Amino acid sequence: MPVSFEGEAMPTVELLFSAxxxxxxxxxxxxxxxxxxxxxxxAALDEVRLAVGEACSRAVGLHxxxxxxxxxxxxxxxxxxxxxxxxxxxxxxNAAGSAPDSGADEAADDEGEMGLAVISGLVDDVKVIExxxxxxxxxxxxxx
Amino acid sequence: xxxxxxxRTVGDRTIVEVGGEIDVYTAPKLREQLVELVNxxxxxxxxxxxxxxxxxxxxxxxxxxxxxxxxxxxxxxRLVCNQERILKIFRITGLTKVFPIHTSVDEAVAATx
Numbered sequence: 001m002p003v004s005f006e007g008e009a010m011p012t013v014e015l016l017f018s019a020x021x022x023x024x025x026x027x028x029x030x031x032x033x034x035x036x037x038x039x040x041x042x043a044a045l046d047e048v049r050l051a052v053g054e055a056c057s058r059a060v061g062l063h064x065x066x067x068x069x070x071x072x073x074x075x076x077x078x079x080x081x082x083x084x085x086x087x088x089x090x091x092x093x094n095a096a097g098s099a100p101d102s103g104a105d106e107a108a109d110d111e112g113e114m115g116l117a118v119i120s121g122l123v124d125d126v127k128v129i130e131x132x133x134x135x136x137x138x139x140x141x142x143x144x
Numbered sequence: 145x146x147x148x149x150x151x152r153t154v155g156d157r158t159i160v161e162v163g164g165e166i167d168v169y170t171a172p173k174l175r176e177q178l179v180e181l182v183n184x185x186x187x188x189x190x191x192x193x194x195x196x197x198x199x200x201x202x203x204x205x206x207x208x209x210x211x212x213x214x215x216x217x218x219x220x221x222r223l224v225c226n227q228e229r230i231l232k233i234f235r236i237t238g239l240t241k242v243f244p245i246h247t248s249v250d251e252a253v254a255a256t257x
Contacts, residue, residue: 021169028167028198046229053200057168114201114237121236 011075011086012038017056018071019063024056027074031085034076038083039143047122048085048141054115055087055137061112062091062135082125084140091134146170148195149177157253158186163195166203174203178210187219190252199230204237211243220244222252 013034017023031052032045040048052074059072073088094112119126119137129136147170148163158181166174181189189210193199211221222244225231234240246252 021167024168025165049198050200050233053167053198057200057202060168111202111205114205118201118233118237 012078013076015074015076016071017074019060019068021057021060023072024053024060027056027072028053031074031076034078035083035085035141038078040083040141044141048083051119051123051126051139052085052087054119055085055139058112058115058137059087059089062089062094066091078143081143082140083143084138086136086138088136089134092132093130094135147173149173151177151181153186154249154253157188157190159190159192159249159253161192161195163197165198166196166206167198167200168202171200171202171206175206175209178206178213182210182213182217182219187214187217189214189219189221190246190249191221191223192249192252193223193225193230194227196225196227196230199233201233201237204233204239207243208239222246222255224249224252 013030015027015030017027028049032049035045035048056072056074062068063070063072068090070090075086075088077084077086116128119139123139123141125140127138129138146164147166150161152159152161160177160181162174164170178189191207191210207221207223214221224246226247231245234243234245244252244255246255
């Protein structure tokens with residue numbers, strides 16, 4: 001079951017991709033294209049690209065290390081005053097700071113945490129939301 | 145764009161010229177390259193990142209791993225980078241304090257600690 005999100009409106013663009021590293025680049029390209037269209041400042045597009053890439057890499061890592069076959073979901077929302085991205089995984093209990101139980105894939109976990117560190121350093125408005133069915137990283141940028 | 149890698153030696157230094165995107169998909173190729181160089185006895189590496197268009201935390205992890213390996217042999221790993229967008233990632237992660245970052249390959253090759 002997909003996680004439900006605040007606001008019932010359909011995202012401007014929604015992307016589902018199988019949890020494979022090669023698709024993260026596609027997510028970056030799509031996110032940057034939609035962000036540009038939404039009016040995100042040209043100088044911030046590199047941040048969008050990097051942040052969405054980090055969030056997707058983390059989700060891919062979580063799905064793979066937990067044997068989750070569901071796709072990673074990316075929602076790109078063009079609102080009146082902002083552009084937001086939500087990256088949702090379907091692995092419960094992995095919000096920032098919580099320790100995964102197995103420890104079987106520590107390297108992947110470390111990389112995920114480094115990814116979160118990069119996102120928090122890059123993006124002013126970021127939230128990590130833990131849902132019953134998985135986590136969501138929500139980031140937004142102002143638009144004119 | 146995929147990742148491109150080429151190596152050459154200058155004196156006792158091995159220059160690894162990296163181009164394209166270093167991300168969760170391509171970073172393992174860079175890791176293999178660095179591991180192979182160290183296994184073959186190249187302990188003084190200069191990673192030229194001028195052709196890199198994109199670098200994420202997975203790529204940073206590989207560079208840190210490379211540094212750890214060369215240090216085990218009292219070697220060095222220097223970076224060449226002038227691109228603000230790439231340098232920014234090293235800054236926000238505090239890795240500018242970990243890696244010597246040079247503005248040219250010549251400067252990196254000439255550098256001693």
